[in-house]
Amino acid sequence: MELPRIVSVDDHVIEPAHLFDTWLPAKYRDRGPRPLTEGIGELEYVGGKYRITMDPAGPPADWWIYEDLRFPYKRNIAAVGFDRDQMTLEGITRAEMRPGCWDPVERLKDMDLNHVEASLCFPTFPRFCGQTFSEAHDKEVALACVRAYNDWMVEEWCGDSGGRLVPLCLIPLWDVGLAVAEIRRNAARGVRAVTFSEIPTHLGLPSIHSGYWDPFFAACQESDTVVNMHIGSSSQMPSASPDAPVAVQATLSFNNAMASMADFLFSGVLVRFPRLKLAYSEGQMGWIPYTLERADDVWREHRAWGGVRELIPEPPSTYYYRQIFCCFFRDKHGVASLDAVGRDNATFETDYPHVDSTFPHTKEVALDHVRGLDDETVRKLMRGNAIRMLGLDLDA
Known part of the structure; x- marks a missing residue:
């Protein structure tokens, strides 16, 4: 089988040291983020939180x-080029990273090595949906940082890539009016993707049930901007025991996406905004068939006392198939359940440069997953659904 070149809907970028010196207005630079190379002391990951000291x-x-x-940047988030047993929580400098982590020219070279035509990249220092700036004390500077990051993303990271690096922008999470303005500002220059929290209440923000976010969802629908939610974008990873090893959280990471999707399916958001598109990143997809089956069963049997009789007029799976995209890169169970997952709903990712990344063997990994599928389905999974989701003109 000749595998079509991949459009990856979940990769990551390590921000260059010059980002805020170049893109943040001069009057904010002394209060904005500053790069520093310094020794790292204690670095542990306990109960879903990092403990970090300088030394x-x-x-x-x-x-x-x-x-x-x-x-600090850590090896597990800039892992490409290291052996598996070297992908630790130790600190790392950009000089030790593969240059494609932070240099767009080198990233395109690595994409060529990895059978990838286009890539959507999530932030690292701002965290997956901009929590770093939402938690800042000085919101005037934080807003300037969000805009500076987006300007860098659009004009520098993606600007000279010929459409191969696809811009993914932040919003000021703390103010829905400012968020709407930022969606419109970026949509006016062709941006069609924004990153958002899978579970905003974990960040101390209003829930999607409250109506607070409706102006944001309306702006995304109006501008055809996809709402992308990465696992961990609620600053919290699911776990069992508080002293469990990190491997437990890594195994359960899809739980956040599952919880978020159930939230949206019963929220009425997808009813009120029928052209809004949601995308779940790095959650894989093998869990989706039963989640949809259960949601539909709850809707049929329990909608009266469950509080959704008037809110959700059709089975919840209706809205999933119409408006939600998932993605995968190691999920043979999900591929085996593709008719239930949705051949038009699944996309592919490489997770470059994280510890999970399939680089530089993505083509082999993908072929191992899609072997036996028809050519049309393979094309949808590897690129077609992502192109439709993001409104790309790669096949024009």
Whole structure:
């Protein structure tokens, strides 16, 4: 089988050290994020939270210093080029990373090596949906940082890529009016993707049931902007015991996407905004068939006392197949259940440069998953659904 070139809907970018010096207005730079190379001391991941200290005598790492935040880059988020047993929580400098982590020219070269034509990249220092700026004390500077990041994303990271690097922008999560303005500002220059929290209440924000986010959803529908939700974009990963190893959280990571999707299916958001598109990133898809089966069963049997009789007029799976996209890169169970997952709903990702990434063997991994599927379905999974979702003109 000749595999079509892939459009990856979930990759990541390591921000270059010059980002805010170049793109943040001069009057904010002394209060904005500053790059620093410094030794790293204690670095542990316990109960879903990092414990981090600086230590001049420790191994060097590249950091961002912003208000009272100390944010180091770690090997597990810039893992390509390292052996599996080297993909640890140790600090790392950009000089030690594969240049494609932060250099767009080198990223395109790595995409060519990896059978990837186009890529949508989530942020790292701002966190998956911009929580770093939402948690900042000085919201005037934080808003300027969101806009600076988006300007860098559109004009520098994606600008000279010929459409191969697809812009994914942030919103100021703390103010829905400002969020709407940022959606419109970016849509006017061709941006069709925004990152959002899978479960906003975990960030201390209003829920999607409250109506608070409706102006944001309306602006996304109006501008054909896809709402992309990455696992962990609620700053919380599911776990069992508080002292369980990180492997437990990694195994359960899809739980956030599953919870978020159930939330949306019963929220009425997809009823009120029938052209709104949602995309779940890095959640895989093998869990989706039973979730839809259960949601439809609850709707049929329990909708009166369950509080959704008037809110959700059709079975919840109706809205999933119409408006929601999932993605996968290691999920043979999901591929085996593709008719229930939806041949028009599934997309592919490479997760470059994270520890999960299939780089540089993505073509082999993809072929192993789609072997036996018809050519039309393979094309949909590898690129067609992503092109339709994001409104790309790659096949024009």
